[in-house]
Amino acid sequence: MAKKKSVYICQSCGSVSPKWIGKCPECGAWSSYVEEMPQDEITSSAKIRDVQPLLLGSIRGLEVDRTVTGIGELDQVLGGGFVKGSVVLVGGEPGIGKSTIMLQVAGILGTRGAKILYASGEESPSQIKMRAERLGIETDKLSILATNSLEDILTAADRDKFEYIVADSVQTIASEELSSAPGTVGQVKHVTYRMVEAAKQKGITTLIVGQVTKDGYIAGPKVLEHLVDTVLYFEGDYSRGIRILRSVKNRFGPTNEVGLFEMSSQGLLECPDGGLLGSTKSDAPGKVLVPVMEGTRAFLVELQSLVTPTYFQFSRRNANGFDTNRLNMLIAVLDKKGGLNLGASDIYLNIAGGIKITETSADLAVCAAIVSSFREKPVRTDTVFIGEVGLTGETRNVANIKNRLTEAVKFGIKRAYLPEKIDFDGKLDIIPVKNISDFLDKF
Numbered sequence: 001m002a003k004k005k006s007v008y009i010c011q012s013c014g015s016v017s018p019k020w021i022g023k024c025p026e027c028g029a030w031s032s033y034v035e036e037m038p039q040d041e042i043t044s045s046a047k048i049r050d051v052q053p054l055l056l057g058s059i060r061g062l063e064v065d066r067t068v069t070g071i072g073e074l075d076q077v078l079g080g081g082f083v084k085g086s087v088v089l090v091g092g093e094p095g096i097g098k099s100t101i102m103l104q105v106a107g108i109l110g111t112r113g114a115k116i117l118y119a120s121g122e123e124s125p126s127q128i129k130m131r132a133e134r135l136g137i138e139t140d141k142l143s144i145l146a147t148n149s150l151e152d153i154l155t156a157a158d159r160d161k162f163e164y165i166v167a168d169s170v171q172t173i174a175s176e177e178l179s180s181a182p183g184t185v186g187q188v189k190h191v192t193y194r195m196v197e198a199a200k201q202k203g204i205t206t207l208i209v210g211q212v213t214k215d216g217y218i219a220g221p222k223v224l225e226h227l228v229d230t231v232l233y234f235e236g237d238y239s240r241g242i243r244i245l246r247s248v249k250n251r252f253g254p255t256n257e258v259g260l261f262e263m264s265s266q267g268l269l270e271c272p273d274g275g276l277l278g279s280t281k282s283d284a285p286g287k288v289l290v291p292v293m294e295g296t297r298a299f300l301v302e303l304q305s306l307v308t309p310t311y312f313q314f315s316r317r318n319a320n321g322f323d324t325n326r327l328n329m330l331i332a333v334l335d336k337k338g339g340l341n342l343g344a345s346d347i348y349l350n351i352a353g354g355i356k357i358t359e360t361s362a363d364l365a366v367c368a369a370i371v372s373s374f375r376e377k378p379v380r381t382d383t384v385f386i387g388e389v390g391l392t393g394e395t396r397n398v399a400n401i402k403n404r405l406t407e408a409v410k411f412g413i414k415r416a417y418l419p420e421k422i423d424f425d426g427k428l429d430i431i432p433v434k435n436i437s438d439f440l441d442k443f
């Protein structure tokens with residue numbers, strides 16, 4: 001049979017071209033052509049195929065075959081371990097620890113006797129061996145294949161009946177069916193698609209590593225998310241060695257679950273007790289603590305604010321790890337409802353430890369950090385602030401308050417500013433604040 005020739009398809013309007021074009025003649029989009037394999041032409045017999053839908057009650061339930069890795073934080077993120085035949089994409093910035101966790105997992109599974117193929121297009125076998133020695137991995141069940149060819153990986157997997165494949169990384173692996181270079185959108189999509197196909201047909205659990213860069217590299221894992229079963233992202237703070245593994249999609253478990261790790265010379269170590277993320281012991285003005293929820297877990301996080309007189313015509317407001325629009329809103333509430341004159345101040349907000357706060361439960365803590373820096377009044381290090389702040393200046397309760405307080409108490413917190421008094425068993429002095437002006441009076 002003659003080999004099918006790849007075509008270029010405009011991702012904006014769908015027009016097809018036999019070669020790459022910079023600007024689409026149909027819709028005018030630039031750089032929108034991506035190399036793909038053409039769909040088979042629909043034959044007349046395909047159109048009249050006699051398909052029979054099944055009644056729901058007649059379908060036998062699928063027993064999910066899970067393998068618990070023993071790395072508790074990873075198992076929790078996966079929803080109880082790897083599901084046989086599933087495809088997991090692990091994304092993250094360069095150097096965050098993707099290859100490290102993959103090799104650790106491969107080492108554990110290999111020691112238990114599973115047959116694993118670790119295919120790397122980035123590193124040579126001796127580099128991988130060096131890392132394995134550092135991580136203390138000793139197993140003969142782990143096969144290393146240094147290749148950039150998808151076909152090599154699939155052939156090896158088929159011939160030697162591997163149960164697991166690790167592909168590190170999808171950006172360095174290319175299929176010979178397409179002529180474009182590894183890492184292009186067409187290649188990463190095609191490679192992932194073929195690996196998913198093999199995983200489903202042969203029951204091979206497949207772990208795919210994907211690079212993401214800070215500026216959101218186009219051929220990054222984002223374009224692959226819909227193809228795979230589970231998507232995990234590594235985030236974190238390089239300087240402190242904290243790594244957060246987050247599930248953003250999971251067909252076999254909860255999403256937005258997080259696992260906490262610390263990078264060390266022996267690899268990624270689990271931090272099962274959560275932790276005081278990125279915190280220092282000092283009580284400088286502008287520093288406050290807030291317990292935030294990540295999935296079903298609470299973490300104590302440090303917020304820092306700096307309020308300085310502005311030297312320009314317009315004051316600057318800058319947030320790192322927090323939504324700048326929400327920061328501006330909270331400043332406006334403090335200004336109008338709290339009577340603080342912040343108009344002539346530059347205000348900076350930073351979430352320590354490279355964490356991103358996306359929930360409104362940190363509103364009160366943000367206000368506290370700003371007020372603390374503005375008034376040059378340090379906040380006691382045994383205090384947390386929890387609550388949402390509305391445009392009218394009133395404070396509102398947030399979900400999972402008891403989980404948050406329990407986590408805070410673990411780290412020696414003795415006082416909590418909350419929207420209202422609640423029953424809490426732990427030894428905690430609760431200060432209820434109805435609204436922003438009440439808060440400023442009690443602060």
Ligand SMILES: Nc1ncnc2c1ncn2[C@@H]1O[C@H](COP(=O)(O)OP(=O)(O)OP(=O)(O)O)[C@@H](O)[C@H]1O
Pocket residue numbers: 092093094095096097098099100101122134211263264265266
């Ligand atoms: N001897 C060591 N001691 C402590 N940490 C180390 C050591 N060697 C490497 N690391 C850590 O491992 C990280 C690299 O991990 P890894 O190679 O798994 O990352 P990666 O996400 O696969 O990177 P890449 O995108 O380059 O493939 C380094 O950034 C460093 O933090």
Ligand SMILES: [Mg+2]
Pocket residue numbers: 098099100122168
């Ligand atoms: Mg790597």
